[in-house]
Amino acid sequence: MHRQIFSFVIALCLCAHWAIASLTSTEIANALNELAQQGFAAKDLVLEINSTSDAGPLRDVYTEIDTIVTVVLTDISFITNTPVITEEAQEQVVYEGYSNFVQSLLELMDAFASSAGTLMSLDHVSKYKVPAEVRVLESAVDAYFYNIISLFPGNSSYNAQASNQKAQVDTHCYEAIWAFDLEEAGPGRGNGSVQARWLARGSV
Template sequence: MRFYTHVVSLIIGLLAVATPRITHAAMESSAIANACNALAQESFGLKDLVLVINANKAGAAMTDVFDEFNDLFDAVLDNIGLVTGTLVIADPAAQQSVYEAYSYFVQGLFELMDGISTSATTFITLDSQNEFRIPMEVQTLRGVVDAYFFNVISVFPANSSYSSQSNNQKGQVDSHFRQAVHAFHLATAKSPNPYSNVTSAKMRMRL
């Protein structure tokens, strides 16, 4: 049931991105910065929990991980609609404030996904279902983060350094999400590169 709730919520979030901006009330730049900072704090908090479980092999706390993933998902989703409709920020000081908060959230996601990656083997040892459950949580969060970042980036002037830098960071975040998912696949693989092994075997058979 949780999975279907996430799918429906994600569709709503993506529709918010596609909705014409003039139909929504503008969000103050200070509010955007505060929201990014709050989301960053949630990300760091979840990262800390992940690392504690990894260090202590505390399987009973895995429920808290899923709960915090859900909370972070909901918080990001809520903010998609809030940012939608905000006009491009003209004040350089406000642009810098939003960019710094955006970068803080980016850093939080970097560290969260790195923590997830390094904890893959432990999480699967604690519960074999985590091989599939954690990647699903990561992919679900990835969808709303992508939509949220799209909206935040749109408040920077298109030709500004803030726009190009935030777009670059968005791509790096996406890479961290993919690496976290891949870590769970590798944790149960016989080789760090199982697909190439299969390909090589097929080529040898042809020879």
């Protein structure tokens, strides 16, 4: 009986720890920079595939993206409990890490967009797999960035700049997906593309 009570108390303590756990500015910046390294690594693999016409590393690309998504979703719970940053020096540290991660994603999406034709010719499944991976990544990162941005005071220049960069990531993800859609549609079939549907909605 005492052992059961003790186990219950330990469980409550662990739950309480997870509930109130938060991250310091340095920890957040380090996490962002580590995510950036994975983003750049995935980009390098995509460009390698495009230049060598060897689809071997494609599985590693998916692994890198899946890892980024897992880490991002895990970190969100900690960031949610992190108070707004009030010191400018700490804001800058976090923003620099944020910008680094953003840059890695922009370059990764550009690599996908420029390599769409090669990837699809080497691996037929990639025409579905890559856009699906990009959509999952975009959704996870969107929530993650929202929480990061909320750490900057509303009147901070870092808040505005980070919001603008978040929008850039959304656009580049869309362009990467669009590139695969265009490649699949082929010449003369552009009306079915993501871009055509987007333009059609905008003209209504």
